[in-house]
Amino acid sequence: MNFGIYIYKNAEVLDFSGPFEVLSTANRLGNKDWNIFLVSENQGVTQARGGYPINSHFSFEDHPEIDVLIVVGGIHTEEVKKSNVTTWVAKVAENSMKVASVCTGAFILAEAGLLDGLTVTTHWEDLSDLMTDYPQLNVVSDQRWVPQGKYITSGGISAGIDMTLHLVSELANLTLAKETAKQMEYNWQKNTQPSV
Amino acid sequence: MNFGIYIYKNAEVLDFSGPFEVLSTANRLGNKDWNIFLVSENQGVTQARGGYPINSHFSFEDHPEIDVLIVVGGIHTEEVKKSNVTTWVAKVAENSMKVASVCTGAFILAEAGLLDGLTVTTHWEDLSDLMTDYPQLNVVSDQRWVPQGKYITSGGISAGIDMTLHLVSELANLTLAKETAKQMEYNWQKNTQPSV
Numbered sequence: 603m604n605f606g607i608y609i610y611k612n613a614e615v616l617d618f619s620g621p622f623e624v625l626s627t628a629n630r631l632g633n634k635d636w637n638i639f640l641v642s643e644n645q646g647v648t649q650a651r652g653g654y655p656i657n658s659h660f661s662f663e664d665h666p667e668i669d670v671l672i673v674v675g676g677i678h679t680e681e682v683k684k685s686n687v688t689t690w691v692a693k694v695a696e697n698s699m700k701v702a703s704v705c706t707g708a709f710i711l712a713e714a715g716l717l718d719g720l721t722v723t724t725h726w727e728d729l730s731d732l733m734t735d736y737p738q739l740n741v742v743s744d745q746r747w748v749p750q751g752k753y754i755t756s757g758g759i760s761a762g763i764d765m766t767l768h769l770v771s772e773l774a775n776l777t778l779a780k781e782t783a784k785q786m787e788y789n790w791q792k793n794t795q796p797s798v
Numbered sequence: 799m800n801f802g803i804y805i806y807k808n809a810e811v812l813d814f815s816g817p818f819e820v821l822s823t824a825n826r827l828g829n830k831d832w833n834i835f836l837v838s839e840n841q842g843v844t845q846a847r848g849g850y851p852i853n854s855h856f857s858f859e860d861h862p863e864i865d866v867l868i869v870v871g872g873i874h875t876e877e878v879k880k881s882n883v884t885t886w887v888a889k890v891a892e893n894s895m896k897v898a899s900v901c902t903g904a905f906i907l908a909e910a911g912l913l914d915g916l917t918v919t920t921h922w923e924d925l926s927d928l929m930t931d932y933p934q935l936n937v938v939s940d941q942r943w944v945p946q947g948k949y950i951t952s953g954g955i956s957a958g959i960d961m962t963l964h965l966v967s968e969l970a971n972l973t974l975a976k977e978t979a980k981q982m983e984y985n986w987q988k989n990t991q992p993s994v
Contacts, residue, residue: 615822616982619815619850623955626811626848638848647853652822652834654815655853657843726983758983759819760959786812787922787954789987 603773605638606668608691608707609658610681613650616759617674617704624766628782632774641665643687651676662690670769671698674762675705675725682713692716702754702769704762711755712736720750725758746791764791799969801834802864804887804903805854806877809846812955813870813900820962824978828970837861839883847872858886866965867894870958871901871921878909888912898950898965900958907951908932916946921954942987960987 605625607618622638629636639659642648647655660666671694681687692714695701703711708724709732711717721740724732733741742748747756747765756765767790771779783790801821803814818834825832835855838844843851856862867890877883888910891897899907904920905928907913917936920928929937938944943952943961952961963986967975979986 614819615815616819619811619819622848622850623810623812623815626850629848640851652818652825653855654818654822655836655855657851657853659849659851727981758981760982760984763956785923785954786956788956789985791985 603634603636603669604666605636605670605672606641606660606665606694607639607672607674609640609642609648609650609656609674610676610687611649612677612680613648613674614676614705614759615650615652615654617676617707617762618650618656618672620760620763621672621674621704621766623786624763624770624782627785628770628774628778631781631785632778634774637666639665641668643684662686668694668698670700670702670773671695672702672704672766673707673710675703675707675709675758678706678709682709688714700752700754700769700773702756702765704756704765705758708732708755709735711753712739717753717755720753721748722750722753722755723748723757724755727758761791763788799830799832799865800862801832801866801868802837802856802861802890803835803868803870805836805838805844805846805852805870806872806883807845808873808876809844809870810872810901810955811846811848811850813872813903813958814846814852814868816956816959817868817870817900817962819982820959820966820978823981824966824970824974827977827981828974830970833862835861837864839880858882864890864894866896866898866969867891868898868900868962869903869906871899871903871905871954874902874905878905884910896948896950896965896969898952898961900952900961901954904928904951905931907949908935913949913951916949917944918946918951919944919953920951923954957987959984
């Protein structure tokens with residue numbers, strides 16, 4: 603199974619490194635044959651938020667098929683304006699079995715027209731903007747992650763870790779998800795946001 | 799203030815990306831003038847655990863002075879054998895105000911001779927090895943992080959996030975640490991490990 607995590611300039615660091623850690627740890631512990639990779643628009647170094655110099659494994663041009671697409675948040679405002687990005691996301695989503703967003707990655711999925719009519723969530727600071735910008739979405743604030751069939755959106759930053767543990771429970775099993783959390787010494791937070 | 803995070807081949811992804819996220823978020827929210835960077839032995843791409851392609855900002859040869867050194871875990875067994883690494887860590891530690899380890903980064907600090915006589919912790923899976931390999935350390939299992947003056951060690955992987963929030967509370971203030979956790983939607987786990 604191929605997991606593609608989309609990164610871009612000023613993507614939030616934990617939004618992609620958290621899910622990568624969860625998936626690669628689950629892959630190791632569960633002896634899965636999962637292929638987990640980062641995808642960026644172009645090749646070379648991407649400066650994630652705070653000047654974090656991350657390389658991708660693949661660009662839009664050369665990535666393998668993606669079964670599970672994860673679109674992360676950060677300074678998403680430039681991303682939603684790029685028609686090549688939203689077109690790519692929509693095209694990959696069409697052929698994938700699961701599409702997830704972390705944090706404000708929900709804006710990118712929404713702009714790509716993938717979330718119409720669905721119940722979704724995002725970072726607590728951006729809930730009202732998501733409601734205003736995409737009134738066809740049902741935006742909720744009390745869920746850590748919101749599964750909607752093929753689509754799943756999560757709250758801000760660290761909520762991506764919790765959502766990805768849920769993906770592990772769905773795509774493998776609950777035991778492996780719990781073992782992964784234990785290996786990460788992570789207190790898996792389910793379906794409620796911390797008191798913020 | 800300069801924060802240097804030491805990374806290496808097969809370093810655990812969340813061990814360095816978690817503290818980077820915490821420090822860069824605190825830096826932004828608190829309008830600090832913190833300089834947060836990754837340091838590797840050599841220039842170029844480092845393959846962190848699971849094949850995560852991270853660049854460093856600096857190598858051993860060209861990094862600025864480091865006020866706060868964070869040494870991360872992962873597959874540390876090769877690192878402790880490299881005398882140039884432990885020599886570098888010991889030398890940087892000598893001139894820094896704070897030295898922290900995440901997860902099995904404690905083995906690297908111990909090998910550099912920095913933890914003798916101190917109370918320390920590491921990943922739950924490696925506690926007995928740390929006791930056996932370095933009998934001059936007082937290894938404890940019931941703490942999320944253990945401050946010992948200039949030195950501080952933390953439990954496994956996600957515990958580095960909690961420890962770094964503690965560093966923010968020490969180096970700035972508790973309010974900023976709490977605001978950072980809120981921004982990350984992270985449930986700051988203090989001084990107790992999750993039930994693993």
